Amino acid sequence: xxxxxxxxxxxxxxxxxxxxxxxxxxxxxxxxxxxxxxxxxxxxxxxxxxxxxxxxxxxxxxxxxxxxxxxxxxxxxxxxxxxxxxxxxxxxxxxxxxxx
Amino acid sequence: xxxxxxxxxxxxxxxxxxxxxxxxxxxxxxxxxxxxxxxxxxxxxxxxxxxxxxxxxxxxxxxxxxxxxxxxxxxxxxxxxxxxxxxxxxxxxxxxxxxxxxxxxxxxxxxxxxxxxxxxxxxxxxxxxxxxxxxxxxxxxxxxxxxxxxxxxxxxxxxxxxxxxxxxxxxx
Amino acid sequence: xxxxxxxxxxxxxxxxxxxxxxxxxxxxxxxxxxxxxxxxxxxxxxxxxxxxxxxxxxxxxxxxxxxxxxxxxxxxxxxxxxxxxxxxxxxxxxxxxxxxxxxxxxxxxxxxxxxxxxxxxxxxxxxxxxxxxxxxxxxxxxxxxxxxxxxxxxxxxxxxxxxxxxxxxxxxxxxxxxxxxxxxxxxxxxxxxxxxxxxxxxxxxxxxxxxxxxxxxxxxxxxxxxxxxxxxxxxxxxxxxxxxxxxxxxxxxxxxxxxxxxxxxxxxxxxxxxxxxxxxxxxxxxxxxxxxxxxxxxxxxxxxxxxxxxxxxxxxxxxxxxxxxxxxxxxxxxxxxxxxxxxxxxxxxxxxxxxxxxxxxxxxxxxxxxxxxxxxxxxxxxxxxxxxxxxxxxxxxxxxxxxxxxxxxxxxxxxxxxxxxxxxxxxxxxxxxxxxxxxxxxxxxxxxxx
Numbered sequence: 001x002x003x004x005x006x007x008x009x010x011x012x013x014x015x016x017x018x019x020x021x022x023x024x025x026x027x028x029x030x031x032x033x034x035x036x037x038x039x040x041x042x043x044x045x046x047x048x049x050x051x052x053x054x055x056x057x058x059x060x061x062x063x064x065x066x067x068x069x070x071x072x073x074x075x076x077x078x079x080x081x082x083x084x085x086x087x088x089x090x091x092x093x094x095x096x097x098x099x100x
Numbered sequence: 101x102x103x104x105x106x107x108x109x110x111x112x113x114x115x116x117x118x119x120x121x122x123x124x125x126x127x128x129x130x131x132x133x134x135x136x137x138x139x140x141x142x143x144x145x146x147x148x149x150x151x152x153x154x155x156x157x158x159x160x161x162x163x164x165x166x167x168x169x170x171x172x173x174x175x176x177x178x179x180x181x182x183x184x185x186x187x188x189x190x191x192x193x194x195x196x197x198x199x200x201x202x203x204x205x206x207x208x209x210x211x212x213x214x215x216x217x218x219x220x221x222x223x224x225x226x227x228x229x230x231x232x233x234x235x236x237x238x239x240x241x242x243x244x245x246x247x248x249x250x251x252x253x254x255x256x257x258x259x260x261x262x263x264x265x266x267x268x269x270x271x272x
Numbered sequence: 273x274x275x276x277x278x279x280x281x282x283x284x285x286x287x288x289x290x291x292x293x294x295x296x297x298x299x300x301x302x303x304x305x306x307x308x309x310x311x312x313x314x315x316x317x318x319x320x321x322x323x324x325x326x327x328x329x330x331x332x333x334x335x336x337x338x339x340x341x342x343x344x345x346x347x348x349x350x351x352x353x354x355x356x357x358x359x360x361x362x363x364x365x366x367x368x369x370x371x372x373x374x375x376x377x378x379x380x381x382x383x384x385x386x387x388x389x390x391x392x393x394x395x396x397x398x399x400x401x402x403x404x405x406x407x408x409x410x411x412x413x414x415x416x417x418x419x420x421x422x423x424x425x426x427x428x429x430x431x432x433x434x435x436x437x438x439x440x441x442x443x444x445x446x447x448x449x450x451x452x453x454x455x456x457x458x459x460x461x462x463x464x465x466x467x468x469x470x471x472x473x474x475x476x477x478x479x480x481x482x483x484x485x486x487x488x489x490x491x492x493x494x495x496x497x498x499x500x501x502x503x504x505x506x507x508x509x510x511x512x513x514x515x516x517x518x519x520x521x522x523x524x525x526x527x528x529x530x531x532x533x534x535x536x537x538x539x540x541x542x543x544x545x546x547x548x549x550x551x552x553x554x555x556x557x558x559x560x561x562x563x564x565x566x567x568x569x570x571x572x573x574x575x576x577x578x579x580x581x582x583x584x585x586x587x588x589x590x591x592x593x594x595x596x597x598x599x600x601x602x603x604x605x606x607x608x609x610x611x612x613x614x615x616x617x618x619x620x621x622x623x624x625x626x627x628x629x630x631x632x633x634x635x636x637x638x639x640x641x642x643x644x645x646x647x648x649x650x651x652x653x654x655x656x657x658x659x660x661x662x663x664x665x666x667x668x669x670x671x672x673x674x675x676x677x678x679x680x681x682x683x684x685x686x687x688x689x690x691x692x693x694x695x696x697x698x699x700x701x702x703x704x705x706x707x708x709x710x711x712x713x714x715x716x717x718x719x720x721x722x
Contacts, residue, residue, distance in 0.1 A: 002104060005209060006107060007144075007148075008209050009206070012202065012206060012209065014114060014115065014118055016198055016199075016201065016202040017119060017122055018118070020195060023190070023194035023197070024122070024187050024191045024195065025122065025187060025188065026184075026186060026187065027127060029169070029172065029176070030122070030127060030130055033130060033131065034121075036134065036161075037121070037134065040141045043141065043153075044141060044144055047144075047153060051148045051149060051150065056237045056241045057241065057245075059150050059152070059153050059234075059238055060242055060246050062150075063153065063156060063238070063242070064253055066157065066160050067160075067253045067256070067257060068253070068256065069161070069165065070164060070165050071256050071260030072260070073165045074261065074263075075263050075264050075267065077168060077169065077264070077268075078264035078265075078266075078268045080172060081172060081175060081176065082267045082268060084175075084176045088178075093189075101283075102284060105280070126356070129358065129359075132358075132362065132410070151390070152392060155392050155395045158399045158402075158403070159395070159399040163402040166406075167405055167406070170406070170409050170410070170413075171409070171425070171428075174409075174413060174421070233391050234391060234392075235391060235392055235452060
């Protein structure tokens with residue numbers, strides 16, 4: 001009963017907030033969480049269009065995005081833990097040496 | 101009517117939680133607000149009659165990925181990090197660029213509804229009552245047309261699991 | 273605008289008044305039920321330890337839960353010094369919220385379901401009850417204490433590990449139904465005429481063990497054992513907050529028992545529900561209640577005081593009335609429409625009680641698992657076992673449909689599958705023991721064991 005524009009604007013809002021989080025915050029974990037927010041915004045878009053056209057492919061795509069987000073979060077957090085063990089920091093500004 | 105109320109409620113919770121998540125100083129608070137944003141997104145999926153995706157979002161995203169996040173936040177927590185500057189030096193330029201992007205895309209959405217003879221399509225509720233069961237439809241599609249991406253996704257998850265274990269292992 | 277809102281609310285209430293009433297009833301009655309489950313546990317513990325249990329407060333200790341509730345409510349609410357106040361407040365709420373919300377998806381009999389007819393019924397219950405992990409982790413974090421944090425991390429690691437095994441055990445049983453809808457699952461068991469516990473016994477065993485670990489019950493209760501980590505993540509919570517965690521734990525027990533009953537033990541079906549010449553079993557509930565009433569009446573003269581005698585007679589009268597209510601739908605044709613609801617409720621509640629009794633029995637009998645033993649059991653034994661079980665049950669089902677087997681005939685294919693799974697389980701255990709024996713005893717133990 002809602003025009004699809006509502007869902008598009010919601011998805012846009014979440015996407016932009018996620019982008020602001022990625023480019024603005026120093027804490028790498030908050031950057032990763034903002035990336036999850038971006039992926040969710042895309043999911044809302046996909047599911048809304050899937051419902052509009054009655055094609056379930058949008059939901060299947062959203063499912064794959066969720067699986068992919070899980071994989072990426074796991075690897076990203078593994079990298080953060082490994083880095084933290086060496087340099088004792090999680091701030092992006094302080095991760096500035098390739099090798100020492 | 102119920103559809104509209106549910107949508108506005110979940111949308112408000114999602115946007116408010118997202119804004120709060122990006123601005124908190126305490127990372128655990130950010131994680132909690134991301135959890136509420138994800139739950140609100142799951143609510144939007146439910147409102148769109150995509151019930152399988154609703155429960156998958158809750159089990160995988162909230163019950164899996166966010167638990168992982170909270171664990172890692174507890175492992176790398178530094179009390180000194182609470183006192184430091186939270187936003188990077190490029191924050192104003194970055195904000196400007198992000199708002200420019202928002203303006204562009206928003207203008208595109210807004211104008212596509214205003215073109216002559218072409219409104220934005222409306223999701224009809226009449227279709228909802230005789231929708232086939234959502235889980236079965238997704239399952240048919242997943243194991244029929246999209247079987248190869250499904251298998252590749254499982255290999256991807258295996259690779260990610262091995263990678264994460266190797267990265268986080270202690271080098272003894 | 274306000275007119276439309278008012279009309280919308282009235283329409284909503286007209287459509288959904290029954291589920292709302294069920295929901296309010298469950299939320300209102302649950303703390304009382306949980307209190308009495310705790311009393312039953314204490315009495316059982318006493319019985320197995322050759323003593324009497326709570327006897328003082330009320331006749332035979334029956335008012336003990338009320339006294340406990342009053343004590344918890346009037347206790348001082350202590351918040352640790354550097355605790356994170358938002359998270360400290362939020363954590364018990366998350367635990368209780370997840371437990372109560374997952375109760376909403378269950379069906380206690382064909383007529384009583386709060387969230388009516390959800391397509392993803394079982395998945396909803398299992399998924400939402402997994403949200404309780406956050407209550408534990410955030411509670412341990414917010415307490416700002418090492419013991420709490422360690423207890424919380426251990427508890428949530430345990431929950432996450434056994435969730436996979438529990439889910440796959442449920443999948444083995446779901447292979448027989450082809451649907452996730454709770455009513456359809458029970459109808460499938462009625463149609464096949466056989467409970468899924470006979471068709472997938474290994475899955476039932478896996479789910480039993482995994483659900484004990486999921487609810488942090490003994491022998492998997494290291495994270496909250498008093499001699500280990502001073503009640504783990506619940507250490508710093510006192511009074512009402514602690515009672516919320518407690519309520520969440522017992523509500524979780526009811527949830528896993530209900531899920532196991534629905535999927536494996538036939539839900540609200542009478543034993544041998546599809547066999548018409550065993551319809552005499554319909555009198556069994558009434559017989560049981562009348563037997564309890566008769567036992568109470570026999571014990572009346574043995575009570576020491578007048579108050580206790582009259583109380584016993586009141587209990588006997590109550591059981592008799594319940595027995596009458598149970599026999600009425602079978603005998604009186606005017607009460608026949610209520611048969612499904614009343615008898616369904618009785619059988620469901622008795623099966624859930626049996627499952628919870630088994631939990632309590634295990635608690636008082638088996639010693640506690642050490643944490644690394646616990647993790648080894650989950651990852652090295654239960655998960656491979658449940659994966660192999662899913663494979664073999666799938667193969668058995670295909671063989672069954674090839675030979676057009678149905679109902680009890682399916683036992684011909686599922687029993688070999690179960691036997692092969694058991695052999696595989698023994699092999700896994702043997703390999704694991706050998707690998708354990710080769711393990712260097714001087715190596716540093718992993719993170720969670722220390």
